Each structure stands twice: as C-alpha cells, then as structure tokens.
Amino acid sequence: MEKMTRRRALGLAGSAGVSIFAARRGLPDALDALSTESAAAATTALTPTMTEGPYWIDELLRRSDVRAAQEGVQLALRINVHDADDGNRPVNGAHVDIWHANAYGLYSDEAVSATKGQTFLRGYQVTGVDPGVGSSPVDGEVSFKTIWPGWYAGRAIHIHVRVRTYDASGNVATNYTTQIFFSDAANNAVLGGAAPYNTRTPPVDPTTDETDNVLTSSARATNVVPVTGSIAGGYDATFDIYLSGVSGAAPAADSSDVAVSASLAAAVATRAANGARSVVLTVHAGEPLTATAKVRRGAKVLGSATGHLTGGTHRLKVGLARGVAAGAATLELTLADAAGNVRTLTKTVRVPA
Numbered sequence: 001m002e003k004m005t006r007r008r009a010l011g012l013a014g015s016a017g018v019s020i021f022a023a024r025r026g027l028p029d030a031l032d033a034l035s036t037e038s039a040a041a042a043t044t045a046l047t048p049t050m051t052e053g054p055y056w057i058d059e060l061l062r063r064s065d066v067r068a069a070q071e072g073v074q075l076a077l078r079i080n081v082h083d084a085d086d087g088n089r090p091v092n093g094a095h096v097d098i099w100h101a102n103a104y105g106l107y108s109d110e111a112v113s114a115t116k117g118q119t120f121l122r123g124y125q126v127t128g129v130d131p132g133v134g135s136s137p138v139d140g141e142v143s144f145k146t147i148w149p150g151w152y153a154g155r156a157i158h159i160h161v162r163v164r165t166y167d168a169s170g171n172v173a174t175n176y177t178t179q180i181f182f183s184d185a186a187n188n189a190v191l192g193g194a195a196p197y198n199t200r201t202p203p204v205d206p207t208t209d210e211t212d213n214v215l216t217s218s219a220r221a222t223n224v225v226p227v228t229g230s231i232a233g234g235y236d237a238t239f240d241i242y243l244s245g246v247s248g249a250a251p252a253a254d255s256s257d258v259a260v261s262a263s264l265a266a267a268v269a270t271r272a273a274n275g276a277r278s279v280v281l282t283v284h285a286g287e288p289l290t291a292t293a294k295v296r297r298g299a300k301v302l303g304s305a306t307g308h309l310t311g312g313t314h315r316l317k318v319g320l321a322r323g324v325a326a327g328a329a330t331l332e333l334t335l336a337d338a339a340g341n342v343r344t345l346t347k348t349v350r351v352p353a
Contacts, residue, residue: 044088045221045222045242046243047240047243048219048222049176049177049178050179051177051214052160053160055107055160056160056162059119059286059312060262060263060312061119061122061286062123062125062126062261063123063125064123064125064143064145065145066098066120066122066146067121068119069120070120070121070147071147071195072148072150073194073234073235074145074147075145075146075147075234075237076133076143076145076146077146077238078143078237079098079141079142079144079161080140080141080238080240080241081096081140081141081163082140082240083246084242085245085246088242090127091246092139093127093128093248094126094165094174094246095125095126095163095166096126096142096162096163097122097123097160097161097162098121098124098159098160099160100160101150103150104150104196105150105152105153106152121146124142126259127139128140128141133145146159148182148235151187151207154213155207155214156184156187156211156212156215157187157205158179158181158212158215159180161239163243164176165246165247167247170343174243174246174247176241179214180239181212181220182225183209183224184205184209186235187204187205189231190231191203193231194231209224222242259343260336261286262283262285262286262309262343262345264283264333264345264347265283266282267331267349268349269329269349269351271353277320278303278317278319278320279293279318279349280315280316280318281315281317281331281347282313283309283315283333283335284312284313285310285335287311287337288308288309288311289308289309289335289337290307290308290335290336291306291307291309291333291334291335292304292334293306293331293332293333293334294334295318295320295331297328297330302321303320303321318331326350326352327350327351328348329349329350329351330348331346331347332344
C-alpha cells in the first residue's frame with residue numbers, strides 16, 4: 001500500500017543550541033563555530049510536499065535525457081535526495097521522476113495539448129544507480145538533460161518531481177511529490193532573451209513566484225533553486241530534497257542494472273458475446289521486456305500467453321479454456337529484461353461463468 005512521505009518538524013536546535021553556545025563562551029572560536037554548525041545541521045528544513053498537478057502520467061521512461069528534440073535553452077538538472085531522519089544521509093535506490101512544460105507551455109501525452117503519444121520532457125532516474133549526465137553514479141543523486149520550462153496561464157514556471165521507493169515485494173513504500181521553481185529574474189532573462197520563448201505573447205511569465213498558488217512564501221527558501229550558466233551555454237541547477245519517513249530505499253550505491261522497470265496497472269477477467277473468456281491485463285513497461293502471463297488455480301494453469309514488450313503501456317490477453325469453472329484465480333505475470341533480471345507480479349481475478 002502506498003503511503004505519503006511524512007513531514008515532521010526537526011526542531012532540535014532551539015534553546016538547546018543556545019545553551020551549548022552559552023556554556024562554551026570563552027573557549028576557542030573554533031569550538032563556538034562547531035557548536036553553531038551543529039545546531040544549523042539539526043534544523044535542516046524538510047522539503048514541502050506539493051501537488052502532482054493534472055499532468056502526471058507514469059510513463060516509466062528510465063532516461064536522463066528527456067528533451068526528445070524539444071527546442072529551448074538547455075538545462076542540466078541535478079536532484080539530491082536526503083534522509084533527514086538519518087543525519088541527511090543520501091538516499092540510494094529512489095526512483096525520481098520529473099515532468100514539465102515545453103517552451104510553449106505544453107505538456108506531452110495530453111489530449112488537451114494535442115500531444116497524445118508524445119513523451120517529451122518526462123523521465124526518471126534511480127538515485128545512486130544511474131549516472132545521469134555524469135560519468136558514474138553519485139550517492140543520493142539523479143540528473144537530467146532538459147530545457148528551461150515555458151510558462152502557461154495561472155502558474156509560475158516550475159518542474160514537477162516525484163520520489164518513490166519500493167519494498168522487497170515491489171510495492172510503493174514512499175511516494176512524495178514537490179515542485180522546483182526558479183527566480184523571477186532568471187525566468188525573465190531566459191524568456192525575454194532566447195527563442196522560442198521570446199516569440200510568445202507575452203514573452204515573460206505573467207504569474208510570478210510571489211503570485212503562484214502553489215509556491216508559498218515559506219517554501220521559497222527550499223524550492224526556488226539558483227542557477228549558473230548562460231543562455232548560449234546552457235544552465236546548471238541543483239535541487240536538494242530533505243525527507244522524513246523514507247522507507248524501502250537501498251542502503252548503498254549500485255551501478256549495475258538490478259531492477260525490472262514495469263508495473264501491472266490492471267487485470268480483469270471478461271466474457272465475450274460468443275462465450276469466450278479471457279483475462280485482459282494492462283502493463284506499463286519502462287524498458288524492453290519479455291512477458292509471460294499465466295492464470296492459475298493452485299498448480300493448474302488455466303491459460304497462458306507470452307509476448308515481447310517495448311517501453312510504454314500494453315494490453316495483454318490470456319485466453320481461458322471453455323471448461324474452466326467460474327470463480328477466483330490468480331494471474332501470474334513474469335517479466336524479464338535484457339540484463340537477465342526477473343520480476344513476478346500477481347493479482348487475483350474472478351473468472352466469470
């Protein structure tokens with residue numbers, strides 16, 4: 001079962017920090033500095049949860065370059081995930097998705113934007129596992145090649161972020177969403193100084209950070225990120241996420257491919273007008289996979305099917321014999337990737353009479 005990341009205050013350095021400082025008055029400056037730094041570390045602000053918005057789609061696209069030929073000012077984005085309950089330890093094994101609008105303010109794979117079937121500016125990486133834009137993985141970090149987002153009515157420019165961790169059975173253990181913002185000055189410099197942003201009317205974002213309905217004044221310190229670089233050479237930005245209540249994440253970095261990227265969205269047993277019965281399942285594949293689906297009652301296989309999946313969403317159909325009795329059965333879906341990793345997902349279905 002999914003559970004949202006708990007947001008708990010870590011106010012550990014209030015009067016206690018002041019007492020330590022006072023007790024050491026008169027000692028060398030180095031000790032006073034150490035006390036102050038310790039108090040500051042204890043009060044690291046948790047990164048607030050923010051809405052996923054209406055444009056979230058679980059595309060399962062494991063890639064660091066999410067541009068997909070979209071034009072715009074280049075942006076190298078690094079995201080670091082920290083466990084605030086464990087001394088801000090880097091969290092490895094977390095799946096971090098980003099998705100945002102293109103230079104014209106449109107999201108991919110949305111009917112309202114006439115972009116169905118397109119997957120630009122969406123993707124995920126795994127902290128401590130995927131190298132991203134670097135040459136090797138970094139503990140707690142993912143990174144992406146993307147572009148500076150464009151504006152759309154009613155929102156300041158932003159990038160959506162989702163962090164998920166999984167338990168040993170493949171269930172979501174932590175599910176957290178937030179958003180990245182940039183200063184109004186940085187947004188205006190890009191929108192007013194580079195194509196295709198400056199071809200729009202108006203060229204700058206009419207909704208500022210101060211007037212955005214998601215970014216609160218208290219969240220500006222945590223969610224507005226500084227950038228370095230230029231329009232011509234591209235920009236670099238780093239976003240640090242501090243979470244409480246993280247569970248299910250891997251304890252150490254691993255640069256090997258050890259996970260099958262897929263999920264079983266639905267499985268329904270149906271009966272056609274001619275009386276033929278089958279189990280139809282919907283599978284989201286984040287990489288090329290071989291899928292073997294079986295419907296079982298105990299050791300008896302009631303029907304099976306095998307197929308090869310590309311990345312994306314697929315519907316698979318397992319036909320059932322006419323003599324199969326109605327009632328509960330178990331769908332068993334085994335998925336294997338090119339690296340030899342195997343994952344089995346199960347779901348109870350009810351065979352109709």
